[in-house]
Amino acid sequence: MKGETLLAVDGLTVSLHGSDGAASSILRDVSFDLREGETLGIVGESGSGKSLLALAIMGLLPTTATPDGRITFEQQNLLTLSDDEMCHVRGNRIGMIFQEPATALNPAMTIGDQVAEGLVWHRRMSWRAARAEALRLLDRVRIPDAHRRAGTYPHEMSGGQRQRVGIAIALALEPALLIADEPTTALDVTVQAEILDVLDELVRDQGMALIFVSHDLGVVANTCERMIVMYAGRIMEEGATRAVLADPANPYTRSLLHAVPRRLERGQRLATIPGAAPHLTHLPRGCAFSDRCPEREVRCREVDPPWISLPEGRGSRCIHDPSRETSR
Incomplete structure (x- = not known):
């Protein structure tokens, strides 16, 4: 629960x-x-x-x-x-893994120091203690030979390894979110698949x-x-x-x-x-999806679709849904 x-x-x-x-x-x-x-x-x-x-x-x-x-x-x-005040929330209580690790990581800092930096800033750890914790985190996200890798720079690692480092940085402070x-x-x-497995664990x-x-x-x-x-x-x-x-x-x-994408017969288009x-x-009037929607009607281009609450905590934004109960 x-x-x-x-x-x-x-x-x-x-x-x-x-x-x-x-x-x-x-x-x-x-x-x-x-x-x-x-x-x-x-x-x-x-x-x-x-x-x-x-x-x-x-x-x-x-x-x-x-x-x-x-x-x-x-x-x-x-x-x-x-x-x-937001600086004490960001990283500390809310961690973030960014989309592109090659640009999210600092090219001038070693991997180990980048993982340790948040621990020094938020937990007031010494650099020695923070680096030791960084090694543990790098090992936990399955960076091979973490002790040696901690002294390398982002450009010396593969994309998958850089993303693991990003996960280690985001989780170092054990955020709530x-x-x-x-x-x-x-x-x-x-x-x-390996990254998703690490993240899920x-x-x-x-x-x-x-x-x-x-x-x-x-x-x-x-x-x-x-x-x-x-x-x-x-x-x-x-x-x-x-x-x-x-x-x-x-x-x-x-x-x-x-x-x-799914399995297609020969000659069948995706x-x-x-x-x-x-x-x-530059959004259109009415429903923003109306020009591309296979179920559109004339009024879809005129009416802003309401939010429709559905059973079991579900909801949809569309004027067509016949099972709507309440709007928000």
């Missing part, structure tokens, strides 16, 4: 301010909860706002972006914290909550208990992962599942979603 609510995102909207002073909403009315020890997947095409949501939770939005709403973590609204932003995107299938052993950002439905299906489907900066569907994948309520989720996702600063 999962614990109390750890993270509550309520009505989060992020506005991007252009050089001309005009503002565009690039995240719109995002709301969801995450309990202690729960695993949540966030899926969607590139440009849907997944990574932007992760950065908003971490307080790492660009200076041209302004968040509104609430992000309540451990009973405090992160959006009201000062930079210094870990955000993994597409941690396996640039890795081959074999290394991806560590999250399970330490009992932390996990937000797993990905465009890969298969990975989310094997990693997360619940999932959120995002498109054009909004949540289109949410619910238990197995239920959503077995019986998707939203046309966008159905389109994503239809486009998953299914795709026509067109491209709209830019977050």
Whole structure:
């Protein structure tokens, strides 16, 4: 059984301010909860706002972006914290594995020192004690010959090894929440499986909550208990992962599942979603998915789709759903 609510995102909207002073909403009315020890997947095409949501939770939005709403973590609204206060949350209580380890790691610091740095800063450990703990962490994330590797630099390691280092850094302080932003995107299938195995083992052993950002439905299906489907900066569907994948309520989720690569007959074409996702600063009127949706009607281009609450904690954003009960 999962614990109390750890993270509550309520009505989060992020506005991007252009050089001309005009503002565009690039995240719109995002709301969801995450309990202690729960695993949540966030899926969607590139440009849907997944990574932007992760950065908003971490307080790492660009200076041209302004968040509104609430992000309540451990009973405090992160959006009201000062930079210094947020520094004590970031890394310490919320860890993050970034999408590209080659750019996330410091090229001028050894691997061992990068893992040890957070322990020195937040735990006030001596460098000697922190480096000893860093060796233990590198060994735990299955870095071969960790003692020797601790003295090397990021460019001397493979992509899979760099991602393991990123996991070690994120987990060094045993945060209550870990955000993994597409941690396996640039890795081959074999290394991806190894990384997911390491991540699953560590999250399970330490009992932390996990937000797993990905465009890969298969990975989310094997990693997360619940999932959120995002498109054009909004949540289109949410619910238990197995239920959503077995019986998707939203046309966008159905389109994503239809486009998953599968075994084809000779000459048969791979299914795709026509067109491209709209830019977050130039969204169409009505439902943002309407131009690409196989189930669209004329009113889909005119009416902003409501959020529909469904049984068993599920929900969908679409005007077509006949089983809607209440709107939010």
